[in-house]
Amino acid sequence: MITPAAFDEIYQELEAETKDIYRALGLLPIADVDAPMTAAVCRLSWGRAGWSLEVLAEQGLLKPLHGHEDLVRYRLLPAARDHAKSLAVRTDPEQDRQAVLRRLCQWILATSTHLRSRLTPAQATQQDLGTEATPICEAPFDDDAEALAWLESIETGFLDVLATASAAGWDDIVWQLVDAFGPLFLRRHPYDMSIAAHKMGLDAARRTSNKEAIQHMLMGGATGLSSAGQLDTAIDWYRQALTSARRWQDAQAEGEALLGLASCDHQAGRPDEALLLLAEATNVWRRCDYRRGIALATLVFGEIVLVDDPPRALSLFAWARGLLLEAEASYDAARALVLQGHSRVVTGESGAGIHDLEMALAGLSDVTSTRWRARCLELLGAAWLGRGQRDEARSCFAAATDLYAGVSRADSERLRAVWSGL
Structure with missing residues (x-):
């Protein structure tokens, strides 16, 4: 373990520019750094920043992490971080220290x-x-x-x-x-x-009184809350977003808030309320010709009617996917294809459904969506199981379980119980 005196001795042996970098790194609210970040914070070239990071690593002040090819990441050791920060506080004016932090941000x-x-x-x-x-x-x-x-x-x-x-x-x-x-x-x-x-x-955003910023934060926060299952709080945020959108006469934002509320109702098992909100969102978006929004509302609508009317749901998913492809919304189009494939399996077209699900999985792998990749794999596993192909089903279920583990423990445990008995 390096003693405080040894830290001082190592520091004194560094070149002036590397000393500046070391002190700057100690100020950062983030421990893992690389040449691009260091270059930006210290206003240097990548090459000079990278060379100094190598020197600091050789001196035992940084720990090299796994990187790819020429972009190596380093972690400033906790004791070195404290030492570097104390040096910066003693050595550098407050204005300079704030400038370092602002350049990082x-x-x-x-x-x-x-x-x-x-x-x-x-x-x-x-x-x-x-x-x-x-x-x-x-x-x-x-x-x-x-x-x-x-x-x-x-x-x-x-x-x-x-x-x-x-x-x-x-x-x-x-x-x-x-x-x-x-x-x-x-x-x-x-x-x-x-x-x-x-x-x-x-x-x-509220401190800046920026209405667009407030709207974005409300919608983004509500999405996270609903995905985490905190539906009551999510509904409150969506309602705030809806009120703001209507006050500012922002039709696109109004529809997004209505869609969010509909999704919460659907998730909470209130399909009738969800359908009313979806119809309202669709009408708003039709007036402003926001086709991507109409397609997204159609996906939720299709999931609701899938329970009682699979053929209708299939046509809705296919229609929505066409709109999303026209809008070049590849991620949402891949989600639509997952639902289309599943509905085909439900309607008895298992071969075509499996084909759709495999195509969707490839598209979702390109954009690395954890939850939707897991959902697609689960539905694909169910399709294989329905055809009696247990090995293929087990493989899909196992892969989905691993993906769910990172985003939903309940789903991971639920699915593990399904395939562990196969």
Whole structure:
């Protein structure tokens, strides 16, 4: 274990630029760093930042983590972090320390905003993000999988980053960060983090009196709450969003809030109430010609009627999928295909249904949606089981169980009980 005196000795032997980097890293509310982040925070090139990180790792101050190819991540050891922070407090003016933190928040916002536009363009806000989202350096990912992995690399420190920005009074950065991390909430379902983040984002948005920001935080928070099963609180947030949308005469937002309320009623076992809300949402969206919204409402409507009228549900899912493909909403179109495939199995077209489910699974793998991949695998397993092909069914059920384990313990245990006896 390195003693305080040894930390001081190591620090004194570092070059001036590496000393600056070390002190800056100690200030960050996030322990895992890499060259792109360090370059942005310290206003350096990737190469110079990466070289200094290697030096700090060689000196035992950073622990190398698994990375890919040339992008190595490091973790600042707790004792080194405390030492570096104390040095920064003693050495660097408050203004400089705040500048380091702001550059971190700006870089995370710039990168996540770019990522959101790539992964979920339909859900990117229309808000002008201004200079806060101006990229400070090149985004460290080349494809969708790497993009989502980057979000996950920030996940453990994300709430601390938001708290840092809130404490500094950077309210616009706070709510924009929450909004920009939408793909992580949508695909990986970290419910507790999503709910906490949206509460912080909502407070920040309200302090700015930004109506669009308030609406986004209410809707995003309500989605997380409903997915986590906190339906009463989710309904309250959706109703606040609905009131705001109607006050500002925002038809698209009004329909989204109505759809959210309908989904909560459906989840709570109130189909009649859900159908009324879905009809209202659809009428609102027809008036403003928002076809993606109409398609999403149709998916929920189809799930409700599937119980009593599978052929009708099948036609609804197929129609909604066509609209979603036209809107280039690939993730939602894949969800529609899952439901279409399942309804085909229910109506006796098991071969065609399995084909649809396998196609949907491939599409969902591309966008790495945990919950919907798990649901698709579960339905595919049920389809195989219905054909008497137990090995294929067991394989699907086991894979779905593993995926559910990360987002719903109850679903994971429920499904394990199904396939463990096969």
